[in-house]
Amino acid sequence: MNPTLNNLQPYPFQKLSKLLDGITPNPLLKPIHLHIGEPKHPTPDFICQELIHNLDGLAHYPTTLGAKWLRASIATWLMRRYRLTALDPDTEVIPVNGSREALFSFAQAVIDVHSAQPPVVVCSNPFYQIYEGAALLAGATPYFLNTLAKNNFVLDFAQLTTDIWSRTQLVYVCSPSNPTGRVMTMEEWQQLFALSDRYGFIIASDECYSEIYFDEDDPPLGALEAARQLGRDGFPRLVVFSSLSKRSNVPGMRSGFVAGDAAILKKFLLYRTYHGSAMNPAVQAASKVAWADEQHVIENRRMYREKFNQAMTILAEHLPVVMPDAAFYLWLKTPISDVEFTQKLYRDYNVNVLPGSYLAREAHGVNPGESFVRIALVAPLADCMEAMERIKDCCI
Numbered sequence: 001m002n003p004t005l006n007n008l009q010p011y012p013f014q015k016l017s018k019l020l021d022g023i024t025p026n027p028l029l030k031p032i033h034l035h036i037g038e039p040k041h042p043t044p045d046f047i048c049q050e051l052i053h054n055l056d057g058l059a060h061y062p063t064t065l066g067a068k069w070l071r072a073s074i075a076t077w078l079m080r081r082y083r084l085t086a087l088d089p090d091t092e093v094i095p096v097n098g099s100r101e102a103l104f105s106f107a108q109a110v111i112d113v114h115s116a117q118p119p120v121v122v123c124s125n126p127f128y129q130i131y132e133g134a135a136l137l138a139g140a141t142p143y144f145l146n147t148l149a150k151n152n153f154v155l156d157f158a159q160l161t162t163d164i165w166s167r168t169q170l171v172y173v174c175s176p177s178n179p180t181g182r183v184m185t186m187e188e189w190q191q192l193f194a195l196s197d198r199y200g201f202i203i204a205s206d207e208c209y210s211e212i213y214f215d216e217d218d219p220p221l222g223a224l225e226a227a228r229q230l231g232r233d234g235f236p237r238l239v240v241f242s243s244l245s246k247r248s249n250v251p252g253m254r255s256g257f258v259a260g261d262a263a264i265l266k267k268f269l270l271y272r273t274y275h276g277s278a279m280n281p282a283v284q285a286a287s288k289v290a291w292a293d294e295q296h297v298i299e300n301r302r303m304y305r306e307k308f309n310q311a312m313t314i315l316a317e318h319l320p321v322v323m324p325d326a327a328f329y330l331w332l333k334t335p336i337s338d339v340e341f342t343q344k345l346y347r348d349y350n351v352n353v354l355p356g357s358y359l360a361r362e363a364h365g366v367n368p369g370e371s372f373v374r375i376a377l378v379a380p381l382a383d384c385m386e387a388m389e390r391i392k393d394c395c396i
Contacts, residue, residue, distance in 0.1 A: 007136045011129060012358040016342070023343060025350040032387040035352040037178065037329065037376045039249045041303055044296040047250060050286040057281025064273045066095035066284055073288045074257045082225035091262040092235070094269055095279045095287065098254040099208045099243040100130055102277075103172070106239065107134035109271035110202055110264065111169055120164055123172035124155060126179055126360035126369040128206065131172040140169065144363035149322075149333070149372075153182040157191055159364055165199050174206040176213070176220055179359055179374040180331045181324020189226035196237050202264060205240045208256070209327035211247040211297050214305050220326050224260065235260040239268075246328070247297055248290045255279065255287040304328050307377045307384050314388040319395055330375040331356070335395050338373050345373075349390035 010018075016035060025031060065071070071089035079087050087093065096102035111119050121135035125144035135142040143164055147153040155173070171192065175184040196203055205223035213220055227235050243256035258265065279287075290296075308323065311330065315321040320333045334341040338355040345351045353373040360369030375391075377384050 002137070004137055004139070008133050009129070012354060015358050016352075016354060019339065019343065019355070020346050020352075023347050025346050026348055029350040029390070031350045031352070032379060032383050032390075033352045034375045034377065034379060034384070034387055035354040036378075037246075038251055038378060039246055039328075040378045040380065041249045041300055043249050044290075044293075046293070046296075047248060047253075047286050047290050050289045051253075051282050054282040054285035057285065060281060062278040062281050062284065064278045065269060066279055067281075067288075070095055070279075070284045070288050073291045074259070077291045078224065078259055081219070082222045082228070084224060084228055087224075087259065088262065092265065093257055093259045094265055094272070095284065096241075096256050096258055096272075097277055097279055098245060098251075099206060099241040099256040101254075102256065102258050103128075103130050103204065103206060103241055104134040104137075105271065105275055105277070106204055106241075106258070106268060107131075107138040107140070107170060109268050111135075111138035111140050113139035115169070117167045119169045120167040121170045121172065122160065122164075122168050122201075124174065124177065125363050126356060127172070128174060128178050129359070132361070135170070142361075143168075144361055146364055146366060146368045147177070147180060147182070148368055153177065153180045155184065155188050155192070157195060165195060165201075168199055168201045170202050170204060171196070172204050172206060173223075174209075175223070176207075176209040176324070176326035178206075178209065178327065179329050179354075179356065179369075179372075181209075181327040181329050183220040183325040184226075186221060186226055186229070189221075189223065190230065193227070193230065193232065193238075200237070202237045202239065202261075205238065207240055208243040209246055210242060212301060212304055212328050213326040214301070214308065214323075216298065216301070234262065237261055237264070239264055244287060244290050247300070249300060250286075250290070253283055253286065255283050255290075303381070304377065307381055310381070310385050311377060311388045314385065314392055318392050328377050330377065332373050332375055332391075334371050334373055338369070338371055341394070342373060345391065345394050349394055351387045351390050351394075353391075 075089040119140040239260035245251040356369030356372030
């Protein structure tokens with residue numbers, strides 16, 4: 001067996017299951033699950049119908065690069081959404097089976113374990129655990145940039161030494177962030193691009209929450225958009241990862257894309273050809289129409305906005321809750337340890353949330369997830385508001 005498998009930590013939900021094992025939740029209250037970031041809004045009917053109408057595609061092997069009409073649909077959406085002047089669907093876009101598998105496999109394709117210095121992968125902390133696992137199984141060492149509430153969760157690149165940056169081959173960023181919901185600023189992108197130019201590392205920008213935001217006139221800044229505004233033609237050493245899962249409420253469809261630097265994507269496509277990552281033809285057809293429609297996404301945002309507005313009203317009177325920039329998580333400061341709070345909330349109020357410390361690693365002398373819980377506002381409105389009332393009671 002690959003010995004690096006022994007370096008992988010249990011997934012956060014495995015740790016949560018173990019934490020709550022043996023605890024009997026309050027039987028007088030119905031369970032409300034807010035620990036997993038799985039969208040619960042209905043999948044739009046037109047996407048389901050397109051999937052059904054194209055089931056005859058199952059009789060054919062799909063190509064790894066995907067159908068040109070799907071890549072064109074994704075490229076059109078990217079240019080419209082991020083005000084790009086040009087994007088080549090033949091060389092700068094690849095459909096993938098959800099952003100998760102692509103984020104993992106990307107590290108396997110780009111990390112050079114035979115480099116002169118031991119390779120490093122950098123990511124923010126707290127973080128999506130796939131980044132760490134991808135780094136470890138690619139033969140690299142993960143290093144973390146703590147994002148702290150006292151600094152408004154800004155990426156402080158000065159936390160790492162010149163020696164670490166000189167060994168860095170890949171940087172994972174997530175904007176809007178999981179779990180804090182913060183969106184990276186143009187200043188942060190400028191700093192990161194400058195570091196990439198200096199040290200030659202690749203940037204993997206995870207943007208799967210980009211379409212869940214609260215002001216229709218102010219969508220989150222994306223990496224490709226930042227690169228364009230800064231005159232970085234061809235998106236050097238930059239690849240963006242996105243998905244329909246959150247945007248269109250189709251997590252089970254496993255449909256997303258990568259876009260950016262054509263030279264990197266050419267090599268990544270070669271890797272994927274051997275990896276066996278071609279997208280189901282019926283899913284490709286459904287994905288095409290999903291990327292082409294915005295009305296269902298606007299309605300999706302309306303539902304999340306309603307939940308967040310009501311949640312803030314309920315919690316703000318008693319808790320130091322902060323509205324995120326985007327995404328569907330509340331990153332809530334707890335009055336006791338995050339682990340104890342999670343247990344208490346489950347035992348006494350039958351609500352599941354995720355301890356923040358399970359989404360982070362100790363780095364630079366601190367675990368930045370400690371004393372926070374991640375709350376995914378994915379359940380129906382009534383359930384979410386009932387959960388907010390219980391959380392408030394748990395803190396009083």
